[in-house]
Amino acid sequence: MGDKLLNAFVTGGVLCVIAQILVDKTKLTSARIMVMYVTLGVLLGGIGIYQKLVDFGGAGATVPLMGFGYNLAKGVMKEVDQNGLLGAFTGGIKSAAGGITAAIFFGYIASLIAKSKGRR
């Protein structure tokens, strides 16, 4: 179990370091990097490489945004296997539904309650 935690730490850490290098060395905004990571996650998930990273790093691979892309890819392919072409349109969001809905719902509630300090 300790191994699993260490693998998650290293995998997640490395994925974030790559993004940090992109932030510091290029003029890419963090929004662009987030978009890149998700799209790359879909691609790597589609060709089966990301699964290997998930097998090794566990949450270290699924928690970063690339894991969100991988999740979309996995859902789409599973649903295409089961339902054919329709799955290409239903599978992605279905498998990411919990996260997306939680982010929107919790986020909305929080924004009702909390006030921004407005320093960004």
Added chain:
Amino acid sequence: MQKLYNSKEYQKYVDKKSPNSKLGLNMLKAFLTGGTICVIGQLLTNYFNSRDLDQIDAATLTSMCLILFSVILTALDLYFYIGKFGGAGASIPITGFANSIVSPAMEFKTEGYVMGVGAKMFLIAGPVLVYGISSSVLLGLIYYIVK
């Protein structure tokens, strides 16, 4: 002090003067922050797995918990400091995605609950969803054809 004539020269001057160790330090901070968030995720996954949930439900619940933590920290104005320290280490994990939703929603509350909170919460999450979902549909179409 040398004289600077245009913005290009100024940029060169800034690059020369800024410390080289900055990237190294930022990388270390990103590594520690991102790694720690993922370890928390792994601890949650281990816990949900031990409660006889299957892999998929455990992963979904892990994401939801991390998102909830991040939303609370953002509402309390604490995620700002994690982001300031961790840089990409704070924005790349799913917690950063949640933060990118709540933060503008809170900030643009003054513009109303529909076009302020409702619209601006997708300032960064919107593009992420558009490109993520669109590329997944493309993948699904290709997978359907080649499979």
